[in-house]
Amino acid sequence: MDLRRKLFLKRNPYRIGKTAPLFLEAVRRNIASNRDGCSEYARILENCGFSPDDIASEADLAKIPVIPTLYLKRNRLFSVPEKKLAVKATSSGTKGSMSVVGFDRSSLFYGIMMMFRFFSYYRIISPIPVNYIVLGYEPSKHTDMGAVKTAYGTTKFAPALHREYALRDTGSGYEVNVEGIKKALLSYAKSPFPVRFVGFPAYMYFLAKTLRENGISLRLKKRSMILLGGGWKQFAGEEIDREEFFALIRETLGIERERCFEFYSAVEHPLAYVKCKNGHFHVPLYSRVIIRDTKTLEPVPDGQIGLLSFVTPLVSSMPLTSVITDDLAVHSNAECGCGLETPYFDLIGRAGVSGIKTCTAQAAEILGRENK
Numbered sequence: 518m519d520l521r522r523k524l525f526l527k528r529n530p531y532r533i534g535k536t537a538p539l540f541l542e543a544v545r546r547n548i549a550s551n552r553d554g555c556s557e558y559a560r561i562l563e564n565c566g567f568s569p570d571d572i573a574s575e576a577d578l579a580k581i582p583v584i585p586t587l588y589l590k591r592n593r594l595f596s597v598p599e600k601k602l603a604v605k606a607t608s609s610g611t612k613g614s615m616s617v618v619g620f621d622r623s624s625l626f627y628g629i630m631m632m633f634r635f636f637s638y639y640r641i642i643s644p645i646p647v648n649y650i651v652l653g654y655e656p657s658k659h660t661d662m663g664a665v666k667t668a669y670g671t672t673k674f675a676p677a678l679h680r681e682y683a684l685r686d687t688g689s690g691y692e693v694n695v696e697g698i699k700k701a702l703l704s705y706a707k708s709p710f711p712v713r714f715v716g717f718p719a720y721m722y723f724l725a726k727t728l729r730e731n732g733i734s735l736r737l738k739k740r741s742m743i744l745l746g747g748g749w750k751q752f753a754g755e756e757i758d759r760e761e762f763f764a765l766i767r768e769t770l771g772i773e774r775e776r777c778f779e780f781y782s783a784v785e786h787p788l789a790y791v792k793c794k795n796g797h798f799h800v801p802l803y804s805r806v807i808i809r810d811t812k813t814l815e816p817v818p819d820g821q822i823g824l825l826s827f828v829t830p831l832v833s834s835m836p837l838t839s840v841i842t843d844d845l846a847v848h849s850n851a852e853c854g855c856g857l858e859t860p861y862f863d864l865i866g867r868a869g870v871s872g873i874k875t876c877t878a879q880a881a882e883i884l885g886r887e888n889k
């Protein structure tokens with residue numbers, strides 16, 4: 518039996534309880550199947566002297582050779598033939614420095630089921646039709662960007678009456694759609710249906726600020742909602758206070774603080790993390806978070822800043838079992854006070870590390886030399 522069925526279909530994503538042994542076994546099997554399907558991954562494991570059976574406890578998860586997202590930008594690591602990939606996505610970035618990830622049918626199935634459970638928990642999935650403002654790109658044939666797909670996917674959680682995009686597809690590129698957004702928003706405000714905003718915090722802030730400057734104060738329907746993903750650091754040097762931001766949202770759109778959700782996610786780690794009311798990203802039972810030293814990549818103690826890395830057995834078409842991002846974060850096991858009892862992480866920023874050297878990268882270098 519595929520253990521992912523048991524793990525990713527749990528109703529409460531934060532009740533880790535007795536799922537720990539299941540998680541470890543799913544990780545062992547995930548590494549083994551990726552190793553069998555991807556010769557490059559097999560060589561990486563071999564070069565690091567690692568076998569899935571080396572995982573006896575939670576602490577051993579940190580020993581799994583970790584694949585940097587930077588490595589995925591330069592290498593294609595697939596464990597199934599490319600024709601078996603049901604969907605492909607790329608990270609944002611200039612051409613040549615994008616990660617390409619691909620999911621086979623089973624990874625996609627469990628990923629969608631997990632998201633369904635996860636978003637149901639937050640009551641984000643709803644049968645009531647809504648009008649969407651997407652503060653991002655309109656999907657088009659000429660882009661595979663994960664962020665575009667995520668934003669579009671987010672508009673599937675409640676039936677869409679209409680979608681208006683801040684960046685509209687012109688057929689060959691994108692144009693900023695300020696007038697369209699304004700018009701849509703004013704007409705949505707008169708509609709009996711709720712409105713959902715999906716996109717980057719920076720754009721949301723810009724929109725709310727523009728409304729205030731124009732003296733516009735709307736009272737959108739009660740079930741309206743804001744779904745934000747991506748960094749806060751995209752404001753050209755402008756770091757805004759979160760509380761001030763939510764006050765601005767309430768003032769201009771009439772949407773309460775608890776109806777604003779902030780997510781963390783990465784193309785190379787297709788899970789979602791939601792910020793709790795105290796501003797922390799709690800870890801669901803689908804994954805584990807390890808913070809690593811920026812130089813040695815060894816795990817650092819709780820409370821210490823390091824690189825954010827994840828372990829999850831979700832994906833069977835690529836060795837994404839243990840990945841490290843270039844985001845800086847801090848991990849904590851302390852009581853949060855929000856009601857969720859799982860550990861959490863706080864994002865600190867981006868490392869901008871270009872030379873993360875792991876056992877994996879070193880192995881790749883060695884492989885490169887051997888192949889010449």
Ligand SMILES: [Zn+2]
Pocket residue numbers: 793794795796797799853854855856857861
């Ligand atoms: Zn919390």
